[in-house]
Amino acid sequence: MRIRALTPISRTYDAVLYGMAVFAGALMVAMMAMITLDVVLRNLGTQGSAHFFTFTEYFLLLIPLFGAPWLVREKGHIYIEVLTGALPAAVQRRLMLAVVVACVVVCAVLAWYGGAITLQNFLQNEKDVRSFDMPRWPLMAAMPLSFGMMALEFLRLLLRGESPYGSGASAAQE
């Protein structure tokens, strides 16, 4: 019964997680389109908007933060397996669980302090001054959101006893 009761919540949560990743992908494409448009406009003798620059910079912050919880779900984070791969299976498993616990703690700490900064930015009405004055809190809010969801994702792995590592050889990629 309890699991059933959780279903709508977990469905919504999954929709948010994948929705954020899709949004991150869309931002990446938008970034390409905006820069290209800027170059085209400039070569047509029209001045592109200075805000293009600012938006591109904000996208750079939002793309990884919105995509990060999805990457944990997809087990896409790189890790080094040179040492751990040589350990006995039982030790490997314990170490893996300890690593996941540490990841939950790291993400939870960052979500907490990220939340505190966001609140402070909101209360003090702080602005990020670039080509225009952007309230800082909506941008900063992506940090507690992202790290909070990453903490949940690592917690989910822990509860399921799943490995955070992707399959195959050490997934270290550029």
Next chain:
Amino acid sequence: MEWQLAALLLFGLIVVLMLLGMPVAMAFLAANIVAAMIFMGGTAGITQLLNNGFGAMTSFALVPIPMFLLMGELFYYTGLAERMFNAIDRLLGNIPGRLAYVTVVGGTGFAALSGSSMGSTALLGSLMVPEMMKRGYSKYLSMGPIMGTGGLAVIIPPSALAVLLATLGRIDVGDLLLAGVVPGVLLAGLYAGLIFAWTWIAPGSAPGYAVERVALAAKLRLIVLDVMPMVLVIVLVIGLMVSGAATPTEAAALGCVGVMILAALYGRLSWRAFRRSVDAALRVTVMAFLIILGSATFSQLLAFSGASAGLIGWATQFEVSKLGMLFIMIAIIFFLGCFMDQLSMMLLTAPIFFPLAQTLGFDLIWFGLIMLLALEVGYTTPPFGLLLFVMKGVAPPGTTMRDIYLAAAPFIACVLLLIVLIIAFPPVATWLPQISH
């Protein structure tokens, strides 16, 4: 706290956490949280860490990274990479060791467009090794060129790693990208020379086989239709930067659009290919930028704790020549490459190496390029170079690690030779950036 202890804590914690199997981004973040609390006044340090991350990630200089990655993935998923490869395969007639040349020439093109040595090695490995083994090529000649061309990816623009290194070293992104052009071409030439010598000394390592004759008209058609357009995209990206018509960021975005237009013209731009390209580029971007977020405070912590100044002061007190110091830095990268990926190596060493290089009076563009090459060699250094394991993953069953080491060795020697050349004749690297000014 003594600087030695601070340096040990900062570097040690990250390395230990990584070796324990913690995802690299998390290892950087965890170590920085601990160090920020120690050196930056408790929890205020964590707030500082997040604020630094905000600043570091909204840096315009980093925009080419996702763009170059997207360009490479588009090139791959739309099938343009394979098309170019097949064309080069048909163009190279019946010369000894032809498949090895196909790997180097095609691989150079692919490396230039993808900018990823891992991706390059994995693709070429699965594409070329079975074919070469089938044709009776020795396993060394089959695998060596593939690991070698992986090395070209980091220096021939567009290279995402070069963009990041330039940002870390506070040098001009465009200059470092351009600095890689001539050495990249030279390295491809060295590889071709090596294969020529190899097949001349040991003809049995690449037995000849009947190749379908391609008429001159068909060859011209292949060049015009399947090779030139892809080469044009690379020339466009580099040309825009050299002429100053576009910044590296703009050149990168235009490169993406260029590949998309090409794919559309070939009728290969499907929604599926586009979605898969964005998906793949997003994965690497997210992973890389989280590591950048984690390391944003790292250089500041090194400075704050006195570790940077201490380490640089310590390193410069010895009676070692400038060149000796350069070799020590290269050796450190080789060592780290035994168990670390390029991104982590770069983020750990750049905050110390660039100030040190500046103190020693090095040209930073020249130094940056040498560092990129060293990172690539580090990646292929036995026993644990990560690229070797990627090769093992796609190599035919029964291939031992020893086979892979032996196959990689002559090609590593070529990169080392190139490093020596660049040290002896700095204009090899600095000429193109200079004329672009």
